[in-house]
Amino acid sequence: MAKILVIEDDVMLRNTIEKILRHGGFEVVLAEDGARGLTSFRSERPDLVLTDIIMPEREGIATIVEIRRERPDAKIIAMSGGGRIGSADFLGMARKLGADDIIAKPFLPQDLIGRITACLSGT
Amino acid sequence: MTQPAKPAAERTSLFTADFAQKLKTVVGTREASTVQAGRVSIIGLDQVKDRLGDKWHRLADRAARIVRNTIERHLAPGDIFSSFQETNYVIVFAKLGAEAARVKCILIADEVMKALFGEEGGDLITIDTDVVGLDRFGFDAKAADTGADELDFEEVPDAPPPPPPAPLHRRRDMMDRIRFTFRPMWDKSHDVLSTYLCVPVDQYRDMEIELGHDPEAMARLDEAQQQHVLRELARIESEGDRLLITLPVHYETLALSSQRRRYQQALQDGLTPQAARLLVIEIADVPEGVPQSRVVQLVSPLKPVCRAMVARLKIEATDFTALRGSGVSAVGCSLTGITLSEPTIMQHMNRFNREAEKASLPTYIHGVRTVSLATAAVGAGFRYLDGPGVAKLVERPERVVGFNLMDVYRPVLRE
Numbered sequence: 001m002a003k004i005l006v007i008e009d010d011v012m013l014r015n016t017i018e019k020i021l022r023h024g025g026f027e028v029v030l031a032e033d034g035a036r037g038l039t040s041f042r043s044e045r046p047d048l049v050l051t052d053i054i055m056p057e058r059e060g061i062a063t064i065v066e067i068r069r070e071r072p073d074a075k076i077i078a079m080s081g082g083g084r085i086g087s088a089d090f091l092g093m094a095r096k097l098g099a100d101d102i103i104a105k106p107f108l109p110q111d112l113i114g115r116i117t118a119c120l121s122g123t
Numbered sequence: 124m125t126q127p128a129k130p131a132a133e134r135t136s137l138f139t140a141d142f143a144q145k146l147k148t149v150v151g152t153r154e155a156s157t158v159q160a161g162r163v164s165i166i167g168l169d170q171v172k173d174r175l176g177d178k179w180h181r182l183a184d185r186a187a188r189i190v191r192n193t194i195e196r197h198l199a200p201g202d203i204f205s206s207f208q209e210t211n212y213v214i215v216f217a218k219l220g221a222e223a224a225r226v227k228c229i230l231i232a233d234e235v236m237k238a239l240f241g242e243e244g245g246d247l248i249t250i251d252t253d254v255v256g257l258d259r260f261g262f263d264a265k266a267a268d269t270g271a272d273e274l275d276f277e278e279v280p281d282a283p284p285p286p287p288p289a290p291l292h293r294r295r296d297m298m299d300r301i302r303f304t305f306r307p308m309w310d311k312s313h314d315v316l317s318t319y320l321c322v323p324v325d326q327y328r329d330m331e332i333e334l335g336h337d338p339e340a341m342a343r344l345d346e347a348q349q350q351h352v353l354r355e356l357a358r359i360e361s362e363g364d365r366l367l368i369t370l371p372v373h374y375e376t377l378a379l380s381s382q383r384r385r386y387q388q389a390l391q392d393g394l395t396p397q398a399a400r401l402l403v404i405e406i407a408d409v410p411e412g413v414p415q416s417r418v419v420q421l422v423s424p425l426k427p428v429c430r431a432m433v434a435r436l437k438i439e440a441t442d443f444t445a446l447r448g449s450g451v452s453a454v455g456c457s458l459t460g461i462t463l464s465e466p467t468i469m470q471h472m473n474r475f476n477r478e479a480e481k482a483s484l485p486t487y488i489h490g491v492r493t494v495s496l497a498t499a500a501v502g503a504g505f506r507y508l509d510g511p512g513v514a515k516l517v518e519r520p521e522r523v524v525g526f527n528l529m530d531v532y533r534p535v536l537r538e
Contacts, residue, residue, distance in 0.1 A: 009466065034495070053498065053502075054469070054498055054499050054502040055495065056464070056465030056466045056468075056469060056495055056499070057465055057495060058495060059494060059495040059498040059499070060498075061494075061498065061532050061535065062494055062495075062532070062535040065532075065535050065536060082502055085501065085502060085504055089501070089528055090498070090501075090502070090528075093528055093529065093532065096529075097532065097536070
């Protein structure tokens with residue numbers, strides 16, 4: 001069973017994603033910001049990281065850069081609603097700076113599962 | 124290199140009654156203790172004038188502007204200077220010994236020569252630092268020839284070590300501690316750093332000053348800041364640049380009609396119409412819920428002497444109705460000194476923008492200190508952002524430069 005680290009500061013969304021992923025057959029580890037996410041990444045050795053961008057303490061881009069620095073082969077998907085301005089800027093930046101894939105919020109459960117499955121299989 | 128100081132006999136030839144009167148005027152604006160501890164230096168352009176010959180009359184204004192700008196760049200708080208007899212400039216260094224003053228004057232001469240002739244070295248510029256006792260001009264100079272000379276240059280730094288942390292607004296020498304710097308503001312809509320916010324810093328602690336609620340201190344600071352910005356705008360205009368300066372002024376300062384008139388008059392007297400187009404005035408610490416008529420009262424006299432006016436409120440502010448239609452072009456807030464947690468600040472950022480949008484006012488934010496907050500501020504919809512998490516303080520506005528989201532993350536990539 002693949003282990004997914006979900007880094008998301010919005011507690012409702014974090015819990016929703018957890019349910020979706022568990023239902024999809026994944027093991028899930030949760031973190032509420034980038035700093036805690038990095039700690040979990042080091043201790044839990046997840047197969048894939050799903051991270052938000054706009055977060056307190058350490059936002060998603062810095063988190064992605066650090067994860068990529070520590071484990072060049074880590075699989076990372078960035079997600080963002082982009083706050084009030086739209087997600088394009090942030091997701092484009094995430095892709096440029098190390099995310100394997102990106103997904104804009106809001107998304108459908110099957111879309112999220114599909115992206116994660118594809119990323120894990122390297123397709 | 125620079126010429127050695129002139130012999131005393133030659134030097135005294137400068138000390139005409141007119142000069143003495145001028146110096147009295149200059150030093151008379153400072154407290155006696157400052158003057159007594161100071162050193163007088165004279166920078167002379169007679170040989171520059173000779174070299175330029177007939178061109179001097181055409182270039183004199185430009186030369187004067189260059190010399191003034193260069194001197195200003197090198198002055199510390201408490202230092203003063205004035206021009207004298209067309210080609211001479213007298214500088215009173217408040218805290219430097221003779222040798223340190225001389226080194227500073229050599230630097231000034233070098234820069235002036237480079238600006239005027241594109242040459243290194245200030246051979247044509249005479250420097251006289253050795254120095255005049257102020258008692259010649261009727262001042263008590265008992266300390267002028269003692270103390271400072273006994274110290275090595277290294278021991279008389281421009282930035283002395285931090286004093287005990289007394290509240291700034293209660294200190295008598297507040298203005299001597301303040302240094303004005305500028306913070307580039309990122310215009311997110313156009314991806315440029317095109318506006319520079321004037322930021323007063325405590326030069327001994329290298330941090331932005333916080334005055335507390337002290338209207339007198341605020342007014343003094345506002346006046347000094349205004350004068351600094353006026354000088355910068357004159358320089359920018361003379362150099363043909365197009366960047367903008369944001370000048371904060373406290374709501375409390377403008378609330379008094381006499382202070383408001385004085386502030387407005389200083390702008391009117393100190394700005395050409397072209398320079399006024401480069402100035403944005405920010406009314407700081409506007410209380411939430413203030414009546415619109417009051418805002419209009421403050422904005423109306425100043426709006427004709429600047430490009431735009433903006434209003435800064437607390438980040439917790441949610442009522443912008445009084446500002447809509449009052450003449451302000453944008454509303455903003457500052458994170459400087461805010462000790463709220465990042466999650467709380469982010470909530471406030473979103474609410475601030477949501478409410479400002481209802482009033483159709485674009486938003487800005489000062490003091491964004493981390494990449495996380497910068498990211499959140501962009502996401503929240505702030506159009507202008509500044510702070511350590513965006514771009515560093517600079518001594519003076521330089522130019523309009525491109526800047527985008529990638530630049531925000533550069534520190535992360537360098538870690």
